Amino acid sequence: MADSTPSVFIFCALACEAKPLIGAWKLKKLTAASHPFAIHADSSRVVVVTGIGQTAMAGAVGYTMALFAHPPLPVMLNLGIAGHHNLPLGSLVLGHKIVACESGRGFYPQFPFTISQPTRTISTQAKPNTHYSTDALFDMEASAFYEMALKFSSSELIHVVKIISDNHQSPVTAISESTVEHWISAQLAAFEEILELLLAQNPQLRPHEPELYQVMLREFHFTVSGRLKLKALLQRWRVLKGEAPPIGPSGQFRSGGEYLLWLEKQLDEAAFFL
Incomplete structure (x- = not known):
């Protein structure tokens, strides 16, 4: 078990999604040979690269939360890309409903605070959805993240934050790692604002302020x-x-x-x- 007691856990399917956070926060990577996932951390924050898909995401959440001596009710976020039929590329959206398409199960993150970012339903599927048949966002990990995260925290502290990566005008095949890094870097201030709002929900999570x-x-x-x-x-x-x-x-x-x-x-x- 790790010695530190972080209060924030962020899970990204792709390394290019996590890279802007790792760089901005100067996180250190835990020895790769010791862990099945790429884990970067400091004393208060952990960023994990889980790999693509629901199984990888669920496994990474369970493994990471068992690894660290986490506090009661930590902040847990899934940050990654998602498709939508017409939202602009690079825009940031939170999920107010998370649906697991295969099982039909739904999850409802709570918002006991005011946010300035738009929210949508996020539909998690086993394969990329290129038809954009509803007004939902489409991804491959959110429902697995949320279902597993509920075992470790409370719904108002668990959220899914997505960056629009593809739509009818720009298909999935046009996505590149450098573009994803650019989009997330551009939304870093908005993401950190969301993080501050979540930390404010539980004063015990806030580090001592000089x-x-x-x-x-x-x-x-x-x-x-x-x-x-x-x-x-x-x-x-x-x-x-x-x-x-x-x-x-x-x-x-x-x-x-x-x-x-x-x-x-x-x-x-x-x-x-x-």
Whole structure:
């Protein structure tokens, strides 16, 4: 069992779906020879590349949740691509109903919070659907993910987030790994906003916030990604140095982005000399 206790678990069928998250969050890969799935993690987040299909997804969810000492009711997300008859390529959609086509079983994620992204039914099938016969999104893993995730968490903390990859104008055969990476990278801020909303549903999952975090939020405007980066940098400083990092000379920073660059530079120098 892993020593860390993450609160966020994200499952992607494809490596190209997971790569933007792994890079943005600087996650470390667990030794490949020790695990049947590619697992990347830090102390609070885990991203797993499951492989394509319902069996692979269900197996990866069960294996990962048994591997980690997870907290009660962790956030669990399936991030991946899906087809729809006319939604724009690269757009982000959440599932408000997940249907397993073979069995007919349906699952209903709960939204006890306000989201700005559209929602649709997601229809999980054994093979890619190229007919787009209904207004649903079509994928190959969501229902298996959701059914297995319910064994480890609660429905308001389990969600399926899909990026539109194909439609009537652009078929499945036109999808490339680089395009998928680009689409997900472009939606990273929206995905992190969803993640923040989910973490807010269970205060026990939120990591300790240094006092300086609140000070800097009052001082500057940060984007959702900027707030997450600020929190991660301040926590990294706490691990390396113990004490709170200095704010810097008064009036030195014109924006939150400038402070993030300065703090990152201070951390890199501190890590080098430890």
